[in-house]
Amino acid sequence: xxxxxxxxxxxxxxxxxxxxxxxxxxxxxxxxxxxxxxxxxxxxxxxxxxxxxxxxxxxxxxxxxxxxxxxxxxxxxxxxxxxxxxxxxxxxxxxxxxxxxxxxxxxxxxxxxxxxxxxxxxxxxxxxxxxxxxxxxxxxxxxxxxxxxxxxxxxxxxxxxxxxxxxxxxxxxxxxxxxxxxxxxxxxxxxxxxxxxxxxxxxxxxxxxxxxxxxxxxxxxxxxxxxxxxxxxxxxxxxxxxxxxxxxxxxxxxxxxxxxxxxxxxxxxxxxxxxxxxxxxxxxxxxxxxxxxxxxxxxxxxxxxxxxxxxxxxxxxxxxxxxxxxxxxxxxxxxxxxxxxxxxxxxxxxxxxxxxxxxxxxxxxxxxxxxxxxxxxxxxxxxxxxxxxxxxxxxxxxxxxxxxxxxxxx
Numbered sequence: 397x398x399x400x401x402x403x404x405x406x407x408x409x410x411x412x413x414x415x416x417x418x419x420x421x422x423x424x425x426x427x428x429x430x431x432x433x434x435x436x437x438x439x440x441x442x443x444x445x446x447x448x449x450x451x452x453x454x455x456x457x458x459x460x461x462x463x464x465x466x467x468x469x470x471x472x473x474x475x476x477x478x479x480x481x482x483x484x485x486x487x488x489x490x491x492x493x494x495x496x497x498x499x500x501x502x503x504x505x506x507x508x509x510x511x512x513x514x515x516x517x518x519x520x521x522x523x524x525x526x527x528x529x530x531x532x533x534x535x536x537x538x539x540x541x542x543x544x545x546x547x548x549x550x551x552x553x554x555x556x557x558x559x560x561x562x563x564x565x566x567x568x569x570x571x572x573x574x575x576x577x578x579x580x581x582x583x584x585x586x587x588x589x590x591x592x593x594x595x596x597x598x599x600x601x602x603x604x605x606x607x608x609x610x611x612x613x614x615x616x617x618x619x620x621x622x623x624x625x626x627x628x629x630x631x632x633x634x635x636x637x638x639x640x641x642x643x644x645x646x647x648x649x650x651x652x653x654x655x656x657x658x659x660x661x662x663x664x665x666x667x668x669x670x671x672x673x674x675x676x677x678x679x680x681x682x683x684x685x686x687x688x689x690x691x692x693x694x695x696x697x698x699x700x701x702x703x704x705x706x707x708x709x710x711x712x713x714x715x716x717x718x719x720x721x722x723x724x725x726x727x728x729x730x731x732x733x734x735x736x737x738x739x740x741x742x743x744x745x746x747x748x749x750x751x752x753x754x755x756x757x758x759x760x761x762x763x764x765x766x767x768x769x770x771x772x773x774x775x776x777x778x779x780x781x782x783x784x785x786x787x788x789x790x791x792x793x794x795x796x797x798x799x800x801x802x803x804x805x806x
Contacts, residue, residue, distance in 0.1 A: 399442070400627050401425035403456070404449040409566055409592055409718070411644055412447060415617055418640045419624035419632060431455070441484070445627045446476040447620070450562065453517035460486030470524050472517035475623045487626060490521040493619030494589075496637065498525065500610060501556070501585040505531040508555035508582065511548075513537050513573045518560040518589055537573075545573065552579045559588040564596040569716050569740055572597035583607050591616055592718065593740040594649060600736050617641045648718040650742030654778055656771060657726035657759045659749040665723040677714050678723045679707060686710065691725060695760050704731050712737050726770070727761065729777035738781075746782035 400422055402412045407426040416424040427446070429437055434452070438459040448456050453472035457463070460473060461483040467473050473486035498505070510531050512522055515538040526534050535551050537543050543551065557580065563573040577583070577598065586602040589612035595603075602609035618637045625632055651668065653661040662678050669676035680691050683706055687694065694703045708731055714722060715737050722742070728734050738744055751771055756762040762770060779785070 398422045398444045398627065399425070400445045400447075401427050401443060402447045402449060403427045403429060403437075403452060405430065405451055407449070410449075411591065411613075411616065411648065412449075412620065414644055414647065415620045415640060416624060418643065419621060419636070420628050422627065434459070438484075441478065441482070444478050445623075447623055448474050448476065450517070457486065460484050462486070464488065466491055470517075470521045472520055474517075474521075474619065475626055477626055488521060489619040489622035489626070490518065490615070491525050492622045493615035493617075494522055494525045495529075496618035496634075497587060497610060497612070497615040498529070500614060501587065501608065503556050503585050505529050505556065507532060509533040509535060509551060509553055511535050511537060511551055511554040511557045511580075513557065513559045513563075514561035515541065516560065522558055522560055522589075548574065549579050553582050554580055555582050555584050557583060557586050559586075559590070559596075559598055562590070564588070564593075564598060565590045566592045567716055569593050570597050570712070572601065574598060574601070577601040577607070578605055585610070588612060589615060592648075593716070594645070595740045597736075600740070613645065614638075614641050617644065648741075650715060650718065650720045650722055650738075652715070652722045652724060652738050652742045652744050653747055654724050654729060654738075654744055654782060655726065655747035656749060656751070656754055656767075656774065656778075657762050658755040659726070659747045661723040661747055664747060665721045669721040672721070674719055674721050676721045676723070679710055679714065679728070680723075680725050682710050682714065683707065690758075692758050692760050700727075700761065707731075708734055708737070715741055717741075726759075726774065729774055729781055735781050743783040744781050746778045746785045748778075748785055748787045 401424055402410055407428045410426060413424050413426065434455065453474055456473050456476065460476060462485045464487040467486045467488040470488045470491060473488055474490050475487045477485045479485055505526055510526055510533065512519055512534060515536055519536065523534055535543055537545060537548055539545065559573055561573050564571045586598060586607055586609040588596045588598050590596050591611050591613040594611055599609040599611065614637065617640050621632050621637055653665050655661055666676050684690050687706065691703060707725060707728065711728065711734055718741055751767050754767055756767065
């Protein structure tokens with residue numbers, strides 16, 4: 397069996413093995429290497445081909461015996477093929493991937509200014525594609541260049557913003573290269589090459605401004621498709637890109653259960669995790685493990701305000717990870733920032749149950765405020781936040797979840 401893989405510095409949460417499993421019957425490993433290990437790695441050269449990710453797309457140029465014209469123009473390599481004579485041929489399929497993603501936006505880049513955030517290897521590829529597409533004006537924003545983040549407002553007439561930096565990428569969810577996207581009054585689309593989390597902070601800003609936003613998953617899958625063709629010397633139809641992208645999204649997104657206290661989120665979540673072969677996480681249980689107190693104890697003794705702070709911290713940590721079933725506390729919707737935290741990597745499923753069947757034992761807020769008062773406060777939020785609502789007696793099925801896209805534009 398042929399041996400391929402991904403070379404990078406930190407690869408623990410890469411989707412590449414999952415993607416390549418859809419494109420070909422070959423071994424695909426993760427080669428996580430420190431910079432000082434690269435010489436030995438390439439000297440042994442125990443592979444038939446590689447994909448290369450940050451921070452080595454430029455570094456690997458010196459190990460390639462030959463380069464494709466695309467790689468020469470881009471100035472970086474993301475795909476390496478070992479030829480029959482053991483010479484290493486460097487190519488770049490990121491351009492194919494970005495062009496595929498750019499076409500999804502339906503933005504005519506000849507009509508206005510394009511802002512590219514970052515100046516690294518991915519930025520070089522993006523610039524090359526934009527130039528090939530006859531972009532009217534391309535402005536590169538870097539940390540120390542003439543055009544930088546301190547004077548970015550002078551480019552507020554940009555029609556498209558492309559983030560090629562890792563700012564906001566897992567595990568630094570919530571970071572953003574642009575603090576206030578609203579200054580870009582002419583912006584018609586935002587592309588963030590990050591795909592984990594699925595919705596970055598930059599994309600969340602765009603969504604609130606009704607600006608279409610796109611993450612980097614389609615680009616990742618498209619370039620992988622082209623790499624797989626090079627690996628196997630075969631042709632794969634382009635329509636496979638969206639099919640694989642949807643499959644990866646379904647496999648990696650969290651399924652997050654919200655609803656009234658006692659509505660069955662934990663029971664449903666455990667059963668769903670078992671059926672889907674996923675890890676289950678219960679926010680209330682994690683809080684108890686971390687603090688040594690149950691949520692009821694914290695609310696009763698320390699107050700609801702402190703509990704909500706603890707809950708949000710635990711929620712943010714838990715929702716950073718992918719492919720989980722997560723049960724939340726009933727009051728998670730009372731803190732607005734929790735909505736973005738949960739939606740960054742998942743779909744929200746509201747479990748609706750009859751109030752007269754909900755338990756109140758060991759639930760201080762249900763007892764203090766009464767279920768009707770809690771319901772009046774929270775049910776509109778459950779309805780507004782959820783991507784899918786399951787009523788009492790309905791079955792939460794995998795097809796229903798897969799057919800339910802998150803409320804976002806990627």
